[in-house]
Amino acid sequence: KAGVTQTPRYLIKTRGQQVTLSCSPISGHRSVSWYQQTPGQGLQFLFEYFSETQRNKGNFPGRFSGRQFSNSRSEMNVSTLELGDSALYLCASSRVTGSYEQYFGPGTRLTVT
Amino acid sequence: GENVEQHPSTLSVQEGDSAVIKCTYSDSASNYFPWYKQELGKGPQLIIDIRSNVGEKKDQRIAVTLNKTAKHFSLHITETQPEDSAVYFCAATKNTNAGKSTFGDGTTLTVKP
Numbered sequence: 001k002a003g004v005t006q007t008p009r010y011l012i013k014t015r016g017q018q019v020t021l022s023c024s025p026i027s028g029h030r031s032v033s034w035y036q037q038t039p040g041q042g043l044q045f046l047f048e049y050f051s052e053t054q055r056n057k058g059n060f061p062g063r064f065s066g067r068q069f070s071n072s073r074s075e076m077n078v079s080t081l082e083l084g085d086s087a088l089y090l091c092a093s094s095r096v097t098g099s100y101e102q103y104f105g106p107g108t109r110l111t112v113t
Numbered sequence: 114g115e116n117v118e119q120h121p122s123t124l125s126v127q128e129g130d131s132a133v134i135k136c137t138y139s140d141s142a143s144n145y146f147p148w149y150k151q152e153l154g155k156g157p158q159l160i161i162d163i164r165s166n167v168g169e170k171k172d173q174r175i176a177v178t179l180n181k182t183a184k185h186f187s188l189h190i191t192e193t194q195p196e197d198s199a200v201y202f203c204a205a206t207k208n209t210n211a212g213k214s215t216f217g218d219g220t221t222l223t224v225k226p
Contacts, residue, residue, distance in 0.1 A: 004156070033212045042219065043157075043202065048212035056213040090156050092212075100145040100164075100211050104156035 002027065004093050004105035012111045018079040021108045025072050025093030031055075032074040033102060034066060037088040046089075049074050050096070081112045115140040117205050119217025126193050127225050134220045136203035137185040143205040146186045147214070148177060151200045160201075161188070193224045 005024045013019050025032050033056075034046040045058040049068035066076040072093075078085055088109050092102040116139040126132050138146075144165035149157035163170045163177045163186065170177050174193075179186040190197055200221050204214040 031212050033214075035216075043204075043216035045213045045215070050212070058213070092156075094212060100147070100206055100208075101159060101162065102147070102212070102214065103159060104149070106154070106156045 004091055004103055006089075006091050006105040006108050008108060009106065010109045010111075012113060013081050014113055015081055015083060017081050018077060019081060019110060020075055020077045021089055021091075021110070023074045023076075023091030023093075023105060025074070025091075026103055029093035029095050029103075030072050031094045031096060032068060032072065033092045033094075034074070034076050035090045035092065036060075037090055037107070038086075043090070046076065078110075083112050086110060086112045115143060115205055115207070115215040117203060117215050117217045119203050119220060121220060122218065123221045123223075125223045125225065128193060128195060130193055132188075132190045132193055132197070132222055132224075134188045134201055134203070134222075135185060136187070136205075136217050137183075138205040138215075139184065140205065140207065141181075141184065142207050143215075144208055145206040145211070146177070146179060147204050147206070148175075148188050149202045149204065151202065151219075157202055190222075193222075195224050195226050198222055198224045 031050045033048040048056040068074045088107040090107045092104045147162035151157045176189040200219045203217040206214045
């Protein structure tokens, strides 16, 4: 069974630009969560989607947004990039919302210059 | 909101020794506690988890214990091997927000051959 896939794996963007990251969950998994990982702040929850609806949201500014498609694939978008947005963005999928086990993808390394 | 503290931040052991990592959580409503192993360049991998109705769980060389009263849980790795070297994260989750986990800051485990 294929794992969680994330594209692209690496991105370099300039301050002020916007970026879109993609996540394909494990087949049959309908819940997708996004996390930001940085050396200073650790792993922080961004948001969770289930059935194309945002179910949970973390404490991030409105520049961070996401969506989920009918095939459960998810995208997250960051607008007006700041240097502090440089991080590893991780996507995790679980079978259904309410199912605890989360399986992470390899992440997208975003560098903002 | 939930707060998870993890100790120690770094741990170095000799091959064959045991390693113990401890976490405390603040929200008594949390009822699912996973542990993840993250190797360089990879996303976190779920290695073991425990639910609040269980006090201990084992899987070969890995075990997790939970003390609900004290709100702490621990990861025990016995007979450590060099391939156990990685960063380990604990997390706490509530069933009302199953897709949203709060993570500890991580423990870098080094197993010396």
